[in-house]
Amino acid sequence: ESGCGKSLTGLALLKIFPPGITYYSGEVIINGTNIYTLSEKEVNKIRGKKISIIFQDPLSSLNPVLTIGEQISEVLKYHFNLNKKEIKKKTYSLLEEVGIPDPELRAKSYPHELSGGLRQRAMIAMALAGSPDILIADEPTTALDLTLQIQILDLLKRLNKEKGLSIIFITHDLGILRWFAHRIAVFYAGEIIEIAPTEELFNKPIHPYTKLLFASYPREDRIVSYLKGTPINLLEKPEGCRFWNRCNIACKEGEKLHPELIPFTSSHYIRCFKYGN
CATH class of the missing domain: 3.40.50.300 (P-loop containing nucleotide triphosphate hydrolases)
Incomplete structure (x- = not known):
């Protein structure tokens, strides 16, 4: 965005x-x-x-x-x-x-x-x-x-x-x-939320924002989706997850705690409490 x-x-x-x-x-x-x-x-x-x-x-x-x-x-x-x-x-x-x-x-x-x-x-x-x-x-x-x-x-x-x-x-x-x-870093609200090799990211996106982002890209074999809501104001950034207000799988931790970018696999990094544990 x-x-x-x-x-x-x-x-x-x-x-x-x-x-x-x-x-x-x-x-x-x-x-x-x-x-x-x-x-x-x-x-x-x-x-x-x-x-x-x-x-x-x-x-x-x-x-x-x-x-x-x-x-x-x-x-x-x-x-x-x-x-x-x-x-x-x-x-x-x-x-x-x-x-x-x-x-x-x-x-x-x-x-x-x-x-x-x-x-x-x-x-x-x-x-x-x-x-x-x-x-x-x-x-x-x-x-x-x-x-x-x-x-x-x-x-x-x-x-x-x-x-x-x-x-x-x-x-x-x-x-x-x-x-x-060869490798992609996905940005949201001023920070990287997912990093992975290109084909791995396209074939198996993990972060809810990445999934919604890719679903919004036009393809012949599916109906185009779209991301609801608006990004946060970075001048008033929340203490928790920056995607929490738009996330379709928002968890309780994300409301108050800010997730770190951690390895999901040896080549795939993600910033999400749902998948980062």
């Missing part, structure tokens, strides 16, 4: 917060280091180099007054000791790698001069410029038509396979998830 915390979690992995938002506890461990103990200057050396991100709308995320080539070059200058010739060559190589035709010409283009699909490819090239181990893809295909969605998803799958790039794919589209992901 919208507003459950998917995108905010993606930003938090980079220690980035919208205005008015801060953090109170928790860790993000990258290569053995908790980035929340580092200074902003130290974190900047990790952003783009170890972990990077692409956004839903590249037009509003890319700098409108710099060319695509200039923006990629900035990343290369920051993270690597390269001369101008090497930077230019690497920039063209990155644009070519993500499927942008005539990279030398496109590098001189401004974001508004490119189509939606090419802008998204340019943003991916920029995210790859620092050779990160992890790429966060925040709804990267939502603003694209179906043909372009497939092209971008194919590109990300190829990068995952050929470069060994780990991808955290944020989406509300269950069809894309089943095709793309």
Whole structure:
């Protein structure tokens, strides 16, 4: 559901917060280091180099007054000791790698001069410029038509396979998830309520919210269900289970106690008193 915390979690992995938002506890461990103990200057050396991100709308995320080539070059200058010739060559190589035709010409283009699909490819090239181990893809295909969605998803799958790039794919589209992901974490009201390998989760969802979520997805062999009620106000979150007011199997413990995310099997985790014991 919208507003459950998917995108905010993606930003938090980079220690980035919208205005008015801060953090109170928790860790993000990258290569053995908790980035929340580092200074902003130290974190900047990790952003783009170890972990990077692409956004839903590249037009509003890319700098409108710099060319695509200039923006990629900035990343290369920051993270690597390269001369101008090497930077230019690497920039063209990155644009070519993500499927942008005539990279030398496109590098001189401004974001508004490119189509939606090419802008998204340019943003991916920029995210790859620092050779990160992890790429966060925040709804990267939502603003694209179906043909372009497939092209971008194919590109990300190829990068995952050929470069060994780990991808955290944020989406509300269950069809894309089943095709793309190896493992899925389901969010509800700002927290993960179930994690499992993709096929295991689709074939045997356990958490009542996950079951209702999957039942709401259109299929030819069943009547579409829907989830009653509204999510809680996270500014006034209850002390108990955050799904308790909408749960069709709500238990007494969930009214006052908050369940932890615990293993159901060795590969399947769940946040529910009914199934967590």
